[in-house]
Amino acid sequence: MNTSAILGHLDDKFDQSVQHLIEWLRIPSVSTDPTFKPECQRAAQWLADDLNSIGFKAELRDTPGHPVVFAHHPGPVGYQGPHLLFYGHYDVQPPDPLELWESPPFEPTVVDGPHGKRVVARGAVDDKGQVMTFVEACRAWHTKGGGVPCRITCVIEGEEECGSVNMHGFLEDHREDIVGTRAGGSPCDFAVVSDTGMWDINTPAITYSLRGLVYLEVFLHGPSRDLHSGLYGGCVPNPINELARIISLLHDVNRRVTVPGFYDDVLPLTKAERDAWAALEFDEKEFLGEAGLSQGYGEKGYTLLERQWGRPTCDVNGIKGGYTGQGAKTVIASSASAKISFRLVPNQDPKRIVESFRKWINGQLAPGCRVEVVDHGTGRPCLTPMDHPAMSAARAALDEAMGREPVLMRSGGSIPIVEGFKSILGLETLLIGFGLNDDRVHSPNEKFELACFRNGQRSHAALLGRMAELRL
Amino acid sequence: MNTSAILGHLDDKFDQSVQHLIEWLRIPSVSTDPTFKPECQRAAQWLADDLNSIGFKAELRDTPGHPVVFAHHPGPVGYQGPHLLFYGHYDVQPPDPLELWESPPFEPTVVDGPHGKRVVARGAVDDKGQVMTFVEACRAWHTKGGGVPCRITCVIEGEEECGSVNMHGFLEDHREDIVGTRAGGSPCDFAVVSDTGMWDINTPAITYSLRGLVYLEVFLHGPSRDLHSGLYGGCVPNPINELARIISLLHDVNRRVTVPGFYDDVLPLTKAERDAWAALEFDEKEFLGEAGLSQGYGEKGYTLLERQWGRPTCDVNGIKGGYTGQGAKTVIASSASAKISFRLVPNQDPKRIVESFRKWINGQLAPGCRVEVVDHGTGRPCLTPMDHPAMSAARAALDEAMGREPVLMRSGGSIPIVEGFKSILGLETLLIGFGLNDDRVHSPNEKFELACFRNGQRSHAALLGRMAELRL
Numbered sequence: 001m002n003t004s005a006i007l008g009h010l011d012d013k014f015d016q017s018v019q020h021l022i023e024w025l026r027i028p029s030v031s032t033d034p035t036f037k038p039e040c041q042r043a044a045q046w047l048a049d050d051l052n053s054i055g056f057k058a059e060l061r062d063t064p065g066h067p068v069v070f071a072h073h074p075g076p077v078g079y080q081g082p083h084l085l086f087y088g089h090y091d092v093q094p095p096d097p098l099e100l101w102e103s104p105p106f107e108p109t110v111v112d113g114p115h116g117k118r119v120v121a122r123g124a125v126d127d128k129g130q131v132m133t134f135v136e137a138c139r140a141w142h143t144k145g146g147g148v149p150c151r152i153t154c155v156i157e158g159e160e161e162c163g164s165v166n167m168h169g170f171l172e173d174h175r176e177d178i179v180g181t182r183a184g185g186s187p188c189d190f191a192v193v194s195d196t197g198m199w200d201i202n203t204p205a206i207t208y209s210l211r212g213l214v215y216l217e218v219f220l221h222g223p224s225r226d227l228h229s230g231l232y233g234g235c236v237p238n239p240i241n242e243l244a245r246i247i248s249l250l251h252d253v254n255r256r257v258t259v260p261g262f263y264d265d266v267l268p269l270t271k272a273e274r275d276a277w278a279a280l281e282f283d284e285k286e287f288l289g290e291a292g293l294s295q296g297y298g299e300k301g302y303t304l305l306e307r308q309w310g311r312p313t314c315d316v317n318g319i320k321g322g323y324t325g326q327g328a329k330t331v332i333a334s335s336a337s338a339k340i341s342f343r344l345v346p347n348q349d350p351k352r353i354v355e356s357f358r359k360w361i362n363g364q365l366a367p368g369c370r371v372e373v374v375d376h377g378t379g380r381p382c383l384t385p386m387d388h389p390a391m392s393a394a395r396a397a398l399d400e401a402m403g404r405e406p407v408l409m410r411s412g413g414s415i416p417i418v419e420g421f422k423s424i425l426g427l428e429t430l431l432i433g434f435g436l437n438d439d440r441v442h443s444p445n446e447k448f449e450l451a452c453f454r455n456g457q458r459s460h461a462a463l464l465g466r467m468a469e470l471r472l
Numbered sequence: 473m474n475t476s477a478i479l480g481h482l483d484d485k486f487d488q489s490v491q492h493l494i495e496w497l498r499i500p501s502v503s504t505d506p507t508f509k510p511e512c513q514r515a516a517q518w519l520a521d522d523l524n525s526i527g528f529k530a531e532l533r534d535t536p537g538h539p540v541v542f543a544h545h546p547g548p549v550g551y552q553g554p555h556l557l558f559y560g561h562y563d564v565q566p567p568d569p570l571e572l573w574e575s576p577p578f579e580p581t582v583v584d585g586p587h588g589k590r591v592v593a594r595g596a597v598d599d600k601g602q603v604m605t606f607v608e609a610c611r612a613w614h615t616k617g618g619g620v621p622c623r624i625t626c627v628i629e630g631e632e633e634c635g636s637v638n639m640h641g642f643l644e645d646h647r648e649d650i651v652g653t654r655a656g657g658s659p660c661d662f663a664v665v666s667d668t669g670m671w672d673i674n675t676p677a678i679t680y681s682l683r684g685l686v687y688l689e690v691f692l693h694g695p696s697r698d699l700h701s702g703l704y705g706g707c708v709p710n711p712i713n714e715l716a717r718i719i720s721l722l723h724d725v726n727r728r729v730t731v732p733g734f735y736d737d738v739l740p741l742t743k744a745e746r747d748a749w750a751a752l753e754f755d756e757k758e759f760l761g762e763a764g765l766s767q768g769y770g771e772k773g774y775t776l777l778e779r780q781w782g783r784p785t786c787d788v789n790g791i792k793g794g795y796t797g798q799g800a801k802t803v804i805a806s807s808a809s810a811k812i813s814f815r816l817v818p819n820q821d822p823k824r825i826v827e828s829f830r831k832w833i834n835g836q837l838a839p840g841c842r843v844e845v846v847d848h849g850t851g852r853p854c855l856t857p858m859d860h861p862a863m864s865a866a867r868a869a870l871d872e873a874m875g876r877e878p879v880l881m882r883s884g885g886s887i888p889i890v891e892g893f894k895s896i897l898g899l900e901t902l903l904i905g906f907g908l909n910d911d912r913v914h915s916p917n918e919k920f921e922l923a924c925f926r927n928g929q930r931s932h933a934a935l936l937g938r939m940a941e942l943r944l
Contacts, residue, residue: 032799093801100697162799211702215800224764225572228914230683230885233815234727234785235776236760237769240810241788244719251713255706288708292696292806293840297709304707313706316713317803318794323811327504327634328687328848329565330813330886331789331914334764338712339795341802343705368765376800413702414802442700442803 003400003465009144010136010457017136017457018110018119018450020050024090024128025108025121031066031091032162040066040158043090043128047156050135054142056154061174063166066091066158070174073138075151081468082189082390083151085178085427087417088131089160089195092123093442100444110450115201118447125439125448130194131156133434133456140461149468153178153188157417160195163215163377164416171417171424179425189472190390191421192463194456196433199280199407201451204398204459206391206406207431209309212344212381213414214353215317218243218361219337219372226322227332237366239336240321246364247338250314254300257314257342259360262353267346267383269310277305280407290438309410313343339376343412350378379416380423388428393466398432400466401458406432432459475872475937481616482608482929489608489929490582490591490922492522496562496600497580497593503538503563504634512538512630515562515600519628522607526614528626533646535638538563538630542646545610547623553940554661554862555623557650557899559889560603561632561667564595565914572916582922587673590919597911597920602666603628605906605928612933621940625650625660629889632667635687635849636888643889643896651897661944662862663893664935666928668905671752671879673923676870676931678863678878679903681781684816684853685886686825687789690715690833691809691844698794699804709838711808712793718836719810722786726772729786729814731832734825739818741782749777752879762910781882785815811848815884822850851888856900865938866902872938873930878904904931 010017029043030036044060044067051058051071058071069090075081095105103109108121119129141148155178157167171178179187196207222239223232252258284304288296298307307313321336323329342353358373365371384391386408398406411431421427434456440446482489501515502508516532516539523530523543530543541562547553567577575581580593591601613620627650629639643650651659668679694711695704724730756776760768770779779785793808795801814825830845837843856863858880870878883903893899906928912918 032801033797093803094795094797096795096797097698161801213702213802215802217800222765225912226569226915227763228885229787229789229813230685230815230883231780231909231913232763233787233813233884234770234779234783235768235884236763236765238787240791241719241723244716244788244791247713247716248720291699291704291708293694293708295839296707297839298706307706308703311706315701315705315710315804316716316794317701317801318796318805319712319716319791319808320796322788322790323566323568324790324792325505325566325568328811328813329504329633329789329914330685330687331565332787333790336791338716339800341701341705341800343702367767367769411702412705412707413700437703440697441703442801443698 003462006140006145006461007401007458010140010461014454017132018453021129021132022108022119024132025123026106028106029091029158030094031159033094040091044069044158047090051154054139055147063170065166068158068170069154069156071154073148073152076147076149079151081150082470082472083153083187084467085188085191085421086134086152086154087191087193088134088156089127089158090131090156091158091161092126093161095122097444102445113449115449115451117450119450120445120447122446124446125435126441126446127160127195129448129453130434130456133194133453134460136457137460137464141464149464160415164379165377167417168420168424171420175424188425188427190388191427191429193415193418193429193431194433195415196411196413196431197435197437198433198452199409201436201449203404204402204406205409206394207409207411207433208384208386209346209410210382210418210431211412211414212348212350212419213379213416214342214344214350215339215376216354216357217337217339217374217376219335220369221335222369223332223334225334229330229332232332236332237368238332239369240333242366242369243321243336243338246361247316249364255298257312259356261356262312265347265349266312269306274306277309287437308412310345312345312348314340316340343414344381346381346383348381350380354378377416379414380419382419382422382429384428384430389470389472390430393470394430394432394463397462397466398459401462402455475934478612478617478933479873479930482612482933486926489604490925493601493604494580494591496604497595498578500578501563501630502566503631505566512563516541516630519562523626526611527619535642537638540630540642541626541628543626545620545624548619548621551623553622554942554944555625555659556939557660557663557893558606558624558626559663559665560606560628561599561630562603562628563630563633564598565633567594569916574917585921587921587923589922591922592917592919594918596918597907598913598918599632599667601920601925602905602907602928605666605925606932608929609932609936613936621936632887636851637849639889640892640896643892647896660897660899662860663899663901665887665890665901665903666905667887668883668885668903669907669909670905670924671881673908673921675876676874676878677881678866679881679883679905680856680858681818681882682854682890682903683884683886684820684822684891685851685888686814686816686822687811687848688826688829689809689811689846689848691807692841693807694841695804695806697806701802701804704804708804709840710804711841712805714838714841715793715808715810718833719788721836727770729784731828733828734784737819737821738784741778746778749781759909780884782817784817784820786812788812815886816853818853818855820853822852826850849888851886852891854891854894854901856902860900861942861944862902865942866904866935869934869938870904870931873934874927
């Protein structure tokens with residue numbers, strides 16, 4: 001069976017694949033909010049059922065949090081080629097603020113856009129839609145090609161949006177099944193992940209580096225109870241003011257992070273890399289304009305692309321304290337909290353950053369204040385070697401599927417587990433994604449271009465064909 | 473009828489008066505939240521009915537917000553003495569955070585404490601309980617003394633806890649009824665307000681100065697939508713970080729407010745005043761300890777009492793932005809907001825402070841950010857002359873009721889309308905209150921000591937007797 005027949009089949013069945021994705025998107029699998037636990041279970045089971053219907057042996061495997069969809073396909077009888085680990089996630093970000101959605105986040109809607117039709121829903125591109133590009137490729141090989149052409153293990157988790165806190169443990173516990181001998185007779189050779197973006201709607205991309213993540217929540221405590229701001233104002237530490245002061249101290253005037261040692265392990269960008277990125281002629285104006293901004297703001301001495309792909313950052317993702325209802329309440333809150341995250345680049349160590357931050361913040365407290373720091377999950381940055389044989393196969397497959405050589409890029413985002421594939425399983429990862437910058441990932445009105453959904457399916461189908469021929 | 477018979481009657485009927493107060497406290501008249509509008513109306517009507525039952529002519533008068541309870545009593549036939557304006561408020565602060573209440577905020581509970589019994593409920597002392605000290609004194613004069621001994625007009629508003637935004641307009645519109653000739657033939661001579669505190673549980677106090685208030689809400693806008701912190705982190709202004717930075721700039725290292733011109737109109741504390749306050753031997757340790765703190769924190773160069781009574785301050789009363797649910801969400805919010813209030817001292821001008829703040833904050837913005845400032849209400853600081861004849865009468869009345877000379881004090885709190893009594897009606901105000909520092913005003917488990925409730929009733933009864941004899 002040659003790949004072009006599979007690609008043709010994918011095109012024939014494309015409308016059905018969209019309806020199928022929509023069915024999955026209807027399940028509100030918000031992993032960070034315990035209210036949605038049953039929905040996460042339901043989304044996982046939906047996918048396992050689907051994989052079982054196309055020749056995989058799929059099941060849910062428990063974790064201390066949401067289950068992992070674990071599926072295996074041995075490939076053709078007598079198969080001797082590489083064994084591929086496909087990773088994705090079925091959980092999604094919370095949809096709030098709800099009032100900004102133009103259609104309900106869990107009632108997927110197909111609308112017209114400048115690039116043709118798109119599906120709008122929470123999880124459309126991150127990551128259900130991208131997982132389905134792979135599943136549809138497998139389905140086409142199953143239906144039209146008599147089965148997938150190579151050996152595949154799928155690990156689709158349900159906690160990526162809340163830091164993949166249980167995935168490292170899962171990989172350790174299931175190491176034997178993935179890279180050992182039990183699952184079909186040969187160890188995994190590399191991982192494939194579809195949770196990143198294309199260069200633009202016509203140009204595929206392979207992402208060779210991800211930023212790492214440290215996500216902390218800081219609770220600043222002052223008085224033992226809420227106080228009247230008239231009686232106590234100006235006499236006691238105000239936890240909101242103090243938290244604001246501490247946050248303000250996180251950056252210096254050059255927008256560099258001030259936590260001691262923060263930059264110690266940062267691998268400097270090479271001249272070759274900076275030149276290659278400059279040659280991409282990234283349109284900063286368009287990128288910022290799409291977010292309603294006319295100019296960038298960040299670390300001095302770097303272009304926007306360098307800041308996004310190759311430099312570490314710190315952002316407050318949420319803050320809360322005192323009276324936040326309508327109107328006025330003259331209160332001094334007893335505490336205030338902020339969710340503070342750091343994006344890390346190779347070779348920063350999340351554990352070291354957390355330690356430095358804890359030490360630093362304890363040195364910033366006003367008299368009468370104390371701080372609690374809660375760790376919501378960390379992920380190491382990662383870097384895939386350019387000369388891995390699977391990299392060449394993937395470049396050729398993308399060219400075959402889309403008629404254009406992929407751009408080699410980095411991403412500012414984090415997929416915490418990719419580093420785990422390396423450290424726990426010994427695998428390099430190919431990040432081949434089909435999102436666009438304007439997909440509103442994590443924002444209201446998240447969407448996935450159907451053109452990208454189609455190209456993703458075609459690319460994975462071609463990739464599976466190439467992988468089968470690869471001899472490592 | 474002499475005053476001692478009235479005081480005896482109050483003591484006899486005290487238990488009934490507690491039950492009566494409890495009935496009023498059950499009505500959740502939270503003025504700042506539109507949900508509770510019908511409850512505010514109900515609380516107002518309850519009071520009007522009560523005043524009508526004790527010889528007043530009471531009615532609700534409309535405002536653009538919640539109604540005012542307006543009541544008049546001409547005093548005895550042929551009365552020639554002073555005409556007293558009694559002001560209070562029937563609205564209460566929101567009860568949140570609800571989970572910290574030991575009994576439901578609107579199910580008043582009488583519990584034992586170190587000073588005997590106390591009633592725990594939202595509004596117990598601020599200000600329903602204090603209003604009822606006056607009403608019970610009038611009831612005793614009505615029942616036992618054949619009617620109140622002097623001419624009284626009551627103005628009990630429903631928006632004090634949200635800045636008394638309609639009270640200045642109300643006073644202007646009803647000026648004729650209060651200080652003109654229509655309401656009983658003689659203009660008001662001074663105002664009496666019970667919304668402040670005693671020096672301690674055994675020592676009454678007259679408050680001769682209140683701080684003013686400016687209460688603003690700042691909305692800081694950055695990107696046009698929420699962004700993924702991986703793709704945009706470090707490349708765009710983060711409204712939460714920027715709001716925190718701006719808040720941090722509000723104070724210098726000496727905890728002085730940095731808004732230009734903020735201190736220009738501040739009346740410096742005199743040596744005599746500072747000496748008198750020092751002589752009070754205020755127990756800072758106890759005051760702070762009750763709030764769970766071991767040391768104070770505020771403007772350099774001033775004692776705690778000086779900071780509270782005589783120095784202006786700035787506090788953030790609430791802050792909100794980004795993801796504040798459980799767990800992690802890697803988002804850069806499109807906006808963040810903070811409720812920022814200033815306490816002012818004589819002779820600061822709220823309008824001037826608002827203008828300076830608006831100008832200042834517009835100069836602090838990072839590229840790509842814009843700010844909205846919403847005014848939630850302002851109140852001028854006030855200062856009552858020590859040599860007003862009503863001041864002497866009040867000092868004697870408190871001594872008569874409680875057997876101890878009152879302390880002359882200031883308050884750090886604000887009652888926005890007191891300045892309006894001066895500027896609109898030409899009246900000086902006597903602030904005679906019966907709260908204690910540990911009453912948890914605006915906090916969970918707000919309470920009113922029954923000993924204070926009783927002494928408040930006795931004091932007002934004695935005050936009415938003295939007022940009747942006063943010839944201005």
